Amino acid sequence: MNPIILDFEQAKSKHLLFKSRLRSILYDIPVEEGPVLSHHECSVGKWIYGHALAAYGHIPEMHELEMIHAEIHISARKLVALHKDGKSQEARNGLSEMEAVADQLVNLLGLVEKKLENDPGNHEPIAVLNFNPEEYNDLLRSNAELDKRIKQQIADNNESSLKYEAVLSALHEGIIIQDSAGVLISANQSAERLLGMTADQMRGLTSMSPDWGSIAENGEPLPGELHAPMLALKTGLSQINQILGITKKDQKVVWLSVNSQPLIHKETEEITGVVSSFFDVTATREYEALLKDSVSEQQALNEELAASNEEQAAVNEELISTNEELTVSQESIRHLLEKVEASESRFRFMLNAIPQQVWTATADGALDYVNQVVCDDFGYNTEEIVGHGWQAFIHPDDLENCLKKWLKALETGNEYVVEFRLKFKDGNYVWHLARAVPFAENKEILLWLGTNTNIDLQKMNEQRKDEFLSIASHELKTPLTSIKAYNQIVQKISDPEKLRPFLKKSADHIARLERLIGDLLDVTKINAGKIYYAQEPVNFRELMAHTVESVQHTTSSHEIILQTVPEITYSGDQLRLEQVLHNFLSNAVKYSPEAGKILVNGKVDEDNIIVSVQDFGIGIARENIDKLFNRYYRVDNTAMRFEGLGLGLFISAEILRKHGGSFWIESEIGKGSTFYFRLPLQNIQKPEVTKTTTFYRDRHIIINYNQTQRRLDVDWTGFHDEESVKHGCLILLEYLQNNKSDRIVNDNTHVLGNWSEAAEWVGNIWFPMMEKAGLKYFAHVFSPSTFSELAARKSIDIMAGIITTQFFSDVDAAELWINNQP
Numbered sequence: 001m002n003p004i005i006l007d008f009e010q011a012k013s014k015h016l017l018f019k020s021r022l023r024s025i026l027y028d029i030p031v032e033e034g035p036v037l038s039h040h041e042c043s044v045g046k047w048i049y050g051h052a053l054a055a056y057g058h059i060p061e062m063h064e065l066e067m068i069h070a071e072i073h074i075s076a077r078k079l080v081a082l083h084k085d086g087k088s089q090e091a092r093n094g095l096s097e098m099e100a101v102a103d104q105l106v107n108l109l110g111l112v113e114k115k116l117e118n119d120p121g122n123h124e125p126i127a128v129l130n131f132n133p134e135e136y137n138d139l140l141r142s143n144a145e146l147d148k149r150i151k152q153q154i155a156d157n158n159e160s161s162l163k164y165e166a167v168l169s170a171l172h173e174g175i176i177i178q179d180s181a182g183v184l185i186s187a188n189q190s191a192e193r194l195l196g197m198t199a200d201q202m203r204g205l206t207s208m209s210p211d212w213g214s215i216a217e218n219g220e221p222l223p224g225e226l227h228a229p230m231l232a233l234k235t236g237l238s239q240i241n242q243i244l245g246i247t248k249k250d251q252k253v254v255w256l257s258v259n260s261q262p263l264i265h266k267e268t269e270e271i272t273g274v275v276s277s278f279f280d281v282t283a284t285r286e287y288e289a290l291l292k293d294s295v296s297e298q299q300a301l302n303e304e305l306a307a308s309n310e311e312q313a314a315v316n317e318e319l320i321s322t323n324e325e326l327t328v329s330q331e332s333i334r335h336l337l338e339k340v341e342a343s344e345s346r347f348r349f350m351l352n353a354i355p356q357q358v359w360t361a362t363a364d365g366a367l368d369y370v371n372q373v374v375c376d377d378f379g380y381n382t383e384e385i386v387g388h389g390w391q392a393f394i395h396p397d398d399l400e401n402c403l404k405k406w407l408k409a410l411e412t413g414n415e416y417v418v419e420f421r422l423k424f425k426d427g428n429y430v431w432h433l434a435r436a437v438p439f440a441e442n443k444e445i446l447l448w449l450g451t452n453t454n455i456d457l458q459k460m461n462e463q464r465k466d467e468f469l470s471i472a473s474h475e476l477k478t479p480l481t482s483i484k485a486y487n488q489i490v491q492k493i494s495d496p497e498k499l500r501p502f503l504k505k506s507a508d509h510i511a512r513l514e515r516l517i518g519d520l521l522d523v524t525k526i527n528a529g530k531i532y533y534a535q536e537p538v539n540f541r542e543l544m545a546h547t548v549e550s551v552q553h554t555t556s557s558h559e560i561i562l563q564t565v566p567e568i569t570y571s572g573d574q575l576r577l578e579q580v581l582h583n584f585l586s587n588a589v590k591y592s593p594e595a596g597k598i599l600v601n602g603k604v605d606e607d608n609i610i611v612s613v614q615d616f617g618i619g620i621a622r623e624n625i626d627k628l629f630n631r632y633y634r635v636d637n638t639a640m641r642f643e644g645l646g647l648g649l650f651i652s653a654e655i656l657r658k659h660g661g662s663f664w665i666e667s668e669i670g671k672g673s674t675f676y677f678r679l680p681l682q683n684i685q686k687p688e689v690t691k692t693t694t695f696y697r698d699r700h701i702i703i704n705y706n707q708t709q710r711r712l713d714v715d716w717t718g719f720h721d722e723e724s725v726k727h728g729c730l731i732l733l734e735y736l737q738n739n740k741s742d743r744i745v746n747d748n749t750h751v752l753g754n755w756s757e758a759a760e761w762v763g764n765i766w767f768p769m770m771e772k773a774g775l776k777y778f779a780h781v782f783s784p785s786t787f788s789e790l791a792a793r794k795s796i797d798i799m800a801g802i803i804t805t806q807f808f809s810d811v812d813a814a815e816l817w818i819n820n821q822p
Contacts, residue, residue, distance in 0.1 A: 008113035011052070012106055014043040019102055022076055026083050026091050037080065039073035061112045068105045072098060173277040173356070174256075178229050180272055182206040194256065194280055196248030213247030218657075228260040229274045236262050236271055237768050238355070238376065241457070243281065255282045257457070259355030275353045284461055357432070357452035363445045365410045374452075379425025395421035395429050402434075413438050413445055422452065431459040479513040482506075522651045533658050534573040540609060541565045544602055547578045551585040557596070558589050564601045566609060570679060576655045577679075580663075583648040584613040584675045592617025592672060605752075606699075606718045608661075609679040616672040625665050625786055652677070657757070662721065664754035664787035678719060678753055696735060701728040703735050709819050711743045712736060717750040725758035729766045736773050743777040743821060745814050754787035756794065763798035771801040777821045778805045779814035 021035040036042035040049060048069060053062060075098040082091035174191035178184050183206055187199040195202065197211070205211055208224035216222040224230060228239035239260040245253045260276040352372035360369040370385050378385055378393060385393075394402055398420040409416035416436040421429035436450030486506040493499050525531045548562045570577075588598045595616040602611045649663075656663055660680045667673035690697040694705040702715040712735060716728065736744070767775075780796070782789045796805050804821070808814040 004113060004116050008109055011044060011047050012109055014047065015102070015105060015109075018042055018044060019099065022079070023095065026079060026088065026095060028088070035076060037073060037077045039070045042073070044069060056112070056116060059112070061108060061115065065105065065108050065112065068101060068108060072102055072105060075101065173279045175275065175277050175354070176202070177275050178206070178233075178273055180233065180270075182208075182230055182233055194254060194278065195246060196250065196254075215245035215247070215253065217243040228258040229276045231765065232260040232262045232274045233271055235769050236264065236772060238262070240355070241454070254280060255285050257281045261353055261355050263353065277355045281457065284458055359450050359452070361436070361448040361450065363447060365406060365448070377422070377424050393423045395423070409436070413440070416448070416450065419455070430454060431456040476513065479510070483510060483513075533576060535571055536574065538570045538572055538574045538577065540568050540570050540602065543574060543578060544581065544600065544611070547581045547585065548600055551582060551589070555589050558592070559597045560585060560600060561597055562600045564603060566602045566604050568604060568609065570609060570681070572659050572679065577659070580652040580655050580677060581611065581613075583652050584677070587648065587675070588613050588615035588617070591615060595672070604681070607681045607683045608719050609681065610676060612674050612676045614672065614674040619669040619671055620665065620667040620673055621669055622786065625667060625790070660721065662754045662757065664785060666786055676753070680721070694739060696731055700724045701731065703732060705735065705739045705741065710741055711745060711818055712739070712741050713745050713747070715747045715750065719753045720751065720755040720758075722755075722758040722761070725755050726761060729762065733766070733769055733773060736770060736775060740774065742774050743818050744775065745779045745781070745811065745818055747781045747811050747814070748783040748788060748792065749781055749811065751783035751785060751788050753785060754791065756787060756791035759791040759794040760798065762795035767795070767799040767803060768801055771803050775803055777818055778803055779808060779818045780805065781808050781811050781814050
């Protein structure tokens with residue numbers, strides 16, 4: 001072969017090898033040697049500067065060749081830098097532009113080769129090249145092998161991407177994917193519909209972006225760092241059923257149930273991102289907006305009940321619509337299954353990333369696969385669940401109906417739809433809607449593809465609604481019936497003196513009905529967030545004195561004694577705060593019929609106003625105290641003696657919560673009860689904090705690392721709310737990690753009042769974070785406050801994990817127990 005042709009073919013092969021090695025690096029394909037990024041040091045550069053210019057001279061084409069070669073290496077260095085910064089897709093996108101310039105270099109080499117071949121002159125290659133044809137063939141083979149591997153990698157990546165995008169598009173739930181920094185990188189069509197933004201508008205946003213306008217379940221603004229995806233990224237734990245509201249661009253609020261699953265690298269165990277699914281629960285929240293209109297007479301009540309029935313019908317229609325949409329999702333997934341058989345491992349990964357139970361069964365109905373969500377819910381691995389079958393987890397009362405419908409579906413080949421309760425690893429049963437469709441080929445069923453959707457929240461709301469309507473109907477009908485009877489008697493009596501007692505009794509029942517209606521309307525306004533709270537200076541002495549005087553006029557059986565009153569001005573809604581104290585005093589009168597006095601006290605304690613109302617009546621059993629938070633609860637042993645829906649305490653609790661306060665109860669059977677409420681005062685002084693590596697102190701918590709016993713000793717003090725509990729718990733997490741401890745003595749002896757509003761956060765969020773940080777043993781010393789003890793028990797009851805916990809009434813016993821742990 002002509003030496004010039006061989007020389008230029010060698011140069012082209014070296015250029016192609018450089019390009020293949022660059023593509024291998026950008027597509028994460030292992031190679032023995034990466035591309036040389038210096039245009040002087042690479043093999044083509046050495047050919048140009050160390051050989052070609054000397055052999056063929058500085059002809060114009062050679063100068064152009066130098067410029068193009070340098071431009072290629074500048075682009076290559078930029079692409080490799082992007083890849084190292086984690087921007088691999090952006091680097092791959094830029095590769096095509098660089099390769100267009102690289103093609104110009106190959107073309108130019110061909111032009112120079114032909115020019116020299118036609119007019120060689122004195123341009124013979126330098127003899128010292130010692131060109132080896134075998135080396136040339138090795139270059140060609142290396143190029144071909146690398147090119148083949150790169151094309152296969154690109155094809156595999158494109159196939160996986162297309163399949164995953166198809167799965168996301170087919171789902172009715174909104175799906176978003178965020179990277180390890182919380183930046184949104186992908187959103188499906190359902191996410192666009194629910195959030196009111198296109199995927200392009202959302203891409204690049206984080207949970208902290210102001211575009212979301214998020215609202216917590218309690219109606220307060222929800223900081224971005226507390227969004228489920230951000231908590232999943234921070235803790236590495238799944239976040240299940242977080243309820244939040246999103247204000248869309250049209251100012252409408254959509255309420256969502258959000259589930260987030262962190263994506264963890266199999267080898268490095270680093271969190272690489274998070275995938276979240278969510279669906280609309282706006283209609284569910286609206287179930288609680290009951291009895292909005294006046295119920296001043298029986299006819300109005302009947303109309304309200306009819307309206308509620310219509311609302312239930314609308315909900316059923318919505319569920320049917322949702323079922324139809326889920327059917328579409330099922331059909332879409334069924335079609336996708338055939339396409340992803342060649343990449344089964346990737347398909348399994350995608351199913352595991354979806355926070356919903358997904359399963360498949362053979363043509364004859366035998367369960368053969370469940371995704372990771374099922375395993376996490378049941379506490380078994382895939383093989384164990386498949387071995388047990390659904391029968392081991394379905395509630396016994398639901399099993400017969402499920403089997404009947406499943407056998408019917410297998411017989412007819414029709415869609416399988418059923419509602420049942422599934423037993424989770426904590427022993428509780430959770431309502432699910434199961435749907436399965438057959439996958440057939442040539443009219444022969446090959447397998448069944450199914451999903452189980454958690455509908456427990458909807459079921460609970462339906463039950464609460466039915467119970468509320470039943471109680472409300474009974475309570476409102478009772479005074480109306482009595483009024484009707486007294487009116488019939490009045491019509492038969494002509495003597496005014498004989499009429500007087502019946503008119504008084506009728507008036508009493510009308511007042512009772514008026515109070516019930518007022519409470520119902522307040523509950524409706526609270527649920528709808530429509531109660532307005534004024535912020536004005538309130539003379540607290542006058543407020544307490546006026547309310548005591550007002551209630552004293554309504555009773556002659558009790559003396560209400562105002563013992564101590566704080567001389568202070570408070571900023572709040574005076575009428576609503578009077579309503580709270582009025583409710584406490586009315587309850588004290590009602591539940592102490594045999595007592596003759598009620599004691600009322602107020603004081604300022606630790607930047608809080610504390611008010612107490614003490615009666616000497618029947619008392620409340622310990623097991624019933626925590627139930628008084630429930631909106632419709634009446635203590636069982638007094639239900640027949642004392643009237644009322646039990647809404648007063650719920651309304652009072654909501655009023656106090658809006659003022660940043662709380663209430664609690666101390667009671668003893670046969671001796672009476674003391675109802676307390678707390679209102680925080682603004683403290684403009686900066687809190688004093690003492691902090692070292694092993695010791696921490698502020699006004700709410702003291703933490704000391706006991707190096708001898710390798711434990712953290714924690715002393716909580718004073719009154720607490722959700723904010724102070726979360727702050728102290730996160731400080732405690734920091735000290736557990738930094739001191740590498742695995743045990744805590746948690747002393748609540750000096751805790752006052754009630755912190756139950758933070759109990760669920762402690763159980764569901766904080767304890768899993770502490771377990772991941774290394775906590776194994778937790779000794780809790782009770783507070784003298786009943787409500788504080790109940791909050792502690794609740795947080796432990798709902799805790800998921802394997803932390804060993806024990807309750808104590810004194811610190812010495814707690815320390816002895818924890819020191820004896822291994």
